[in-house]
Amino acid sequence: MSIKSSDQPVLYCLHYLGGSAGTFATVAQHLADAVSCVALDLPGFGADGAGSGRDVAAMADGVAARIRADAPGRWMLAGNSMGAKVALVVARQAEDGAPGLYGLTGLVLMAGSPPSPEPMGEDRRAAMIAWIDADPETRQREAEAFVAANIARPLDPDRMARTVADVLRASPDAWKRWLTGGSREDWCARIGVLRSPAVLLAGAEDADLGPAAQAALTAPHLAHHRLVSLAETGHLIPLERPEAVAEAVRSLAAGAVSATAEALALPDAYAALIRSDRVNARLRAALRQRAEPDDPAYQPRALDPVGLAILRAACARVLPQESGGTIDFAARIDARLASGAGDGWRFARLPPDPEAYRRALKTLDAAARAAHGAPFVALEAEAQDALLGSLETGAVSGDLDAEQMGCWFEDLRADVARTYLAHPVALARMNFSGIGAGGDTEPLPGFHEVGIGQREAWEPNAPLETVR
Structure with a gap:
């Protein structure tokens, strides 16, 4: 089906460190009747595993180029971990009016690497860097351990094998460039606060980028968002909870996250x-x-x-x-x-x-x-x-x-x-009428009824309210 001719919104899916376009296969199945899913291999991962790594800006530019080429009428972004940080940068470009990026309607961010440097212990970072260039036996063992450490419950054997295979075919250069560079990049000021509605999915058993981290580090950059904590879920949310991801996309497409704010009503x-x-x-x-x-x-x-x-x-x-x-x-x-x-x-x-x-x-x-x-x-x-x-x-x-x-x-x-x-x-809640004692011409009208409990005819009689 041609994206340009489809009436469905298009969902561009960006994977985690060591993932691939295949990470979103089950999500796409859940959304087949409502959304056209386009899952991408970020540079150095998946089918592009032989390529070299790139910084966040270069990855975002690559995603933006694909969106321009597809020219969808309406589109959304879904990003898991590393992919979420890239998605935020693409969204910033779109909201700033970058050519060819009109039509963004929302984001689904899963265990997102935040705009600020990602919270990660340096010992763990060093250990992840060390094994990616190791001998095949060590890499196999460590890849299996990496996946296991990032999920709350075991995947089925076939999915587990494919997920480990994704990690093993990742470019060591891309792997290390993310850990030493991209994950440490600070985009807070450049991303600022986005207007696009968003759903944040966080695994309750994700130690580093769970609900608290999302509330503190990612949510402040989203003016209109809903944060969902997923029980018995770790970091690899598209693999662990594809149905929850699909539901988030559907709710976003249906306008469940309001982009309007209720204003205070002046009596x-x-x-x-x-x-x-x-x-x-x-x-x-x-x-x-x-x-x-x-x-x-x-x-x-x-x-x-x-x-x-x-x-x-x-x-x-x-x-x-x-x-x-x-x-x-x-x-x-x-x-x-x-x-x-x-x-x-x-x-x-x-x-x-x-x-x-x-x-x-x-x-x-x-x-x-x-x-x-x-x-x-x-x-x-x-x-x-x-x-x-x-x-x-x-x-x-x-x-x-x-x-x-x-x-x-x-x-x-x-x-x-x-x-x-x-x-x-x-002032209205306090029945404060002092603003009406002046005017622009002399003599000033002032007050005439000044006795206890007396009110001028022109004074508003709004009921006294207490802010609780």
Whole structure:
């Protein structure tokens, strides 16, 4: 079937280190009625095993060239481990408007190698590099051990034999270039935050790139995503859980991951007050700007996407918000940090605000990992609350010392409160009518009814609400 003539979306599948196009054979069978699967051999693997390795940019360029040649109307990307990092780079090119890459509708990332350097112990890295050039008997034994270590349950004998054979036919050069180069490349800044909807699949028994790692390192780069933890699953998800991969692709194609965000609703009466001539033009413009919906794909400028995700998690505990639209405190704080605007003072014990935030968030995350063995964003709310509370008692130090962390936490709470109270919805919830005492002409209207419990006829009477 010609891709160009098909009405089906096309799914380009990118395999893990040591995998091949055949890795996705069963996934393709599950999707035969809904999606055209095009599984590719990345340079140095599968049918291209005699080739040399390439860096992440070169691999992404090769995938992009294939997509341009096929010219599909709608297409998605699926990547497992190494393939996920390549997929993210291709998606960035597509969202940036690269020629011939129009039509991307989503990503399915499985145990993805994140945009940042991949978390891997150096001893393990060295051991993997050492055996790839060994004698045939050693390579066979180590290839079998490599596959076994990356799955939670045994594969059927035929699939196991083919998977080991894929590892053995991989180019040693490509194998080593990924371990020494590609897996260590830092693409955080270049990938930023993608708008394309995504499903993240993570094996609950994947030690390095399981659900916590995906939440901390990959999810921050995706504005619209759903993270699914797969029980009794390791790292080689297309082989272990092909039906789950197919279901993720189907749900993505059906629009299960929304690419829209719910905006906060400003009560009509308060919106009318803002429009009235009782509010001066400068204040009206500021309030309207603050009421603009936050961009889910906000690109941080003072922080990086991972730091922004930690800040979002911390802000959510400092001031929890009800469903039905929220204020993105973290994005607004980041924009303020990047602009250099502020109230003109800081604690003498702290570095400048942007640096203080970066170092404090890194310290907070390190403390979470030390205390709970998980990144801050992956902790339950009670554990996050306890860790944040411990900042006041001087129990946490790292890139900032304990006293500095306490000062920073005071700044954070003030920044969140200030950001909330500046928002028109917050003012409306508090029945704050002070914005209507001015105007652009003299005399200013002011207030006339000032007795206890008295309200002017022009004041909104929205019910007082409490943010929980």
